[in-house]
């Protein structure tokens with residue numbers, strides 16, 4: 257017989273999508289995850305039907321490619337608990353790690369034969385009998401409808417522009433391979449193009465750097481906030497009890513008049529991490545301070561709830577745990593608290609040496625009430641709408657101030673983990689936020705016309721007991737005594753102060769004395 261069995265388009269698609277869904281059993285360890293995977297599977301089947309109507313061989317290609325990719329993705333999740341995320345694919349695209357040789361192994365080969373090649377051969381040998389246009393269209397909409405009803409029952413939210421992607425969508429995506437792989441690939445291509453365009457020339461450092469004492473071990477933790485306003489911290493004189501924990505911590509210094517260079521995350525990040533100054537255009541030309549520290553022997557670990565992979569690549573790191581990886585494993589969703597366990601492990605594994613841990617949080621990004629776990633919802637009633645203009649001022653401020661309470665707990669918990677180490681922590685936000693002042697909301701207004709609230713940020717330094725005895729920390733304290741914490745300060749200070757406070761020196765005067773808070777005056 258020339259052909260094996262024959263199936264009509266619908267049953268063909270159904271059979272193979274069911275197979276891919278079942279293959280995902282290996283990597284989805286709970287029934288809940290399998291249930292979440294049904295929505296992307298239904299959508300996948302609907303697309304398959306449309307493809308099948310266009311051409312039977314394109315459908316075979318679609319199914320074979322899907323089986324092949326699903327098989328690879330499931331294998332890594334199942335055997336090594338590795339999700340192939342955009343940063344891994346980005347490294348592959350840039351060619352700085354030899355992904356292919358690292359990936360090949362006998363178990364993978366055997367697995368691929370069994371779970372990919374055999375079903376792919378079956379797919380190729382099956383004859384597809386086309387169904388009519390009417391049937392295709394009706395079945396397409398039935399599958400789509402089922403997916404929508406199921407998604408609705410799983411508590412999906414409609415995502416509006418500028419809103420953080422609902423973590424359930426990401427969890428559903430990551431529970432059905434190959435959709436996760438295709439999603440990561442799309443993101444990595446975007447990051448790759450951005451990297452080629454914006455960051456690849458900025459690998460050089462501005463000058464020569466060295467360490468004052470190369471034997472000196474230090475642990476530096478940088479917490480990057482998001483849309484959090486400095487003037488909403490009790491620490492800086494706000495009238496509500498939003499930062500009780502940070503206020504009770506010794507050797508903690510909070511600058512009450514800190515300003516961001518920009519009002520958008522990606523632009524602000526460039527001012528924060530490179531020697532760019534606020535008055536310059538947001539386009540990095542030199543390597544980041546992370547890269548400088550890395551070149552001086554620091555191990556760099558980055559844990560993020562944001563998707564700025566091209567930028568993280570510019571920063572330089574030894575380890576990156578991206579938003580996608582965090583969310584797919586955490587039940588708490590896109591909340592900063594899900595970074596705590598990563599921070600705990602990264603700090604616990606520090607036993608001397610030089611290490612920089614960067615935690616990129618979601619802080620106070622809208623929708624504010626989605627950012628915080630129940631225990632931080634101290635102020636109520638809150639605004640749950642994604643249109644803050646629909647809520648009263650009181651509700652909006654309650655929601656926003658609850659995010660500050662969560663940050664207070666987050667940053668002070670990390671400080672608690674660092675107490676017995678020779679450690680320094682810096683916390684600052686990327687920009688501020690408009691909370692209805694003059695009818696304005698959110699952030700991201702062009703710099704020339706943005707209101708002051710969108711530049712208003714917290715900027716906090718903390719030194720552990722041991723760190724406080726270093727020359728740099730003592731210089732910092734002297735400077736504060738002289739100038740006070742009310743001094744105007746901006747993102748411009750971060751690059752020079754992180755390097756300066758870590759004991760980095762530069763003969764070429766690349767660390768500016770004025771902007772280095774740990775320099776002798």
Ligand SMILES: [Zn+2]
Nearest residue numbers: 482483521686
């Ligand atoms: Zn931001």
